[in-house]
Amino acid sequence: MPKAAGKRYRDAREIIEEASGPFALAEAVDLVKECATANFDESVDLDLRLGVDPRHADQMVRGSVALPHGTGRDVTVLVLTGEGRVAEAEEAGADYAGLDEYIERIEEEGWFDFDVAIATPDVMGQVGRLGRHLGPRGLMPNPKSGTVTDDLAETIDEVKSGKIEFRVDKAGNLHTTIGKASFSEEELRENARTLLSEVVRLRPASAKGLYVRSVTLSSTMGPPVPVDRSAAVAEAR
Numbered sequence: 001m002p003k004a005a006g007k008r009y010r011d012a013r014e015i016i017e018e019a020s021g022p023f024a025l026a027e028a029v030d031l032v033k034e035c036a037t038a039n040f041d042e043s044v045d046l047d048l049r050l051g052v053d054p055r056h057a058d059q060m061v062r063g064s065v066a067l068p069h070g071t072g073r074d075v076t077v078l079v080l081t082g083e084g085r086v087a088e089a090e091e092a093g094a095d096y097a098g099l100d101e102y103i104e105r106i107e108e109e110g111w112f113d114f115d116v117a118i119a120t121p122d123v124m125g126q127v128g129r130l131g132r133h134l135g136p137r138g139l140m141p142n143p144k145s146g147t148v149t150d151d152l153a154e155t156i157d158e159v160k161s162g163k164i165e166f167r168v169d170k171a172g173n174l175h176t177t178i179g180k181a182s183f184s185e186e187e188l189r190e191n192a193r194t195l196l197s198e199v200v201r202l203r204p205a206s207a208k209g210l211y212v213r214s215v216t217l218s219s220t221m222g223p224p225v226p227v228d229r230s231a232a233v234a235e236a237r
Helices: 007-019 025-035 083-091 100-109 121-137 152-160 185-201 229-236
Strands: 043-050 062-066 077-080 096-098 116-119 163-167 173-180 212-219 225-227
Touching (some): 025 212, 025 225, 043 185, 077 083, 077 100, 116 121, 163 173, 173 185, 185 229, 212 229
Antiparallel strands (some): 043 173, 212 225
16 A cells, blocks of 8 residues: 655645645745755755657757756766876866776676766767666766766866756656755746756757646655646746
């Protein structure tokens, strides 16, 4: 049997149901913050259901965006590069830098103690074999997301300061953290608008009909808050 929701969750759900959504983005942010009552700083997530079929390559929605207020969490960065650039990567803020030893750890030990992997173009021939390990976790370096680059300093700085990657799942859903409950209403709203604007910009030409089908905000321990889809898309444009 599924576990019954706790009293805190039920109380938060009642608040949202009584307010009767869907809500404008600003109202939804306020409700999420009001319902984030756990004894830790909960993450705030934005969930989108898109009208795409990711089974077709031309309908895959994937990209990256720098959130103006970051995500509120420390980002651990692995840089996969040749020995000659390891010191450069470390000086730029990489938590781990190297090549063969990390490829081996990932392949043989299932090591994934990092949030973002960046690679220089010259080693992608070797890094490519990590696709089956990193791909399913959304960690594979990719030129489209800016994580295959020769500009290590700028890329590491962007990632550490709030640049995130996103990718639609096989069901057409996109789930992304946009900050913390401790952020101000305006900070969360601006982060949400920035992400949504980029997702709208990346609409595949082959996607037919309604593109953004639903928008939902939630905190780690809180219930989902439905956002007025059309108003949120209009605000993001």
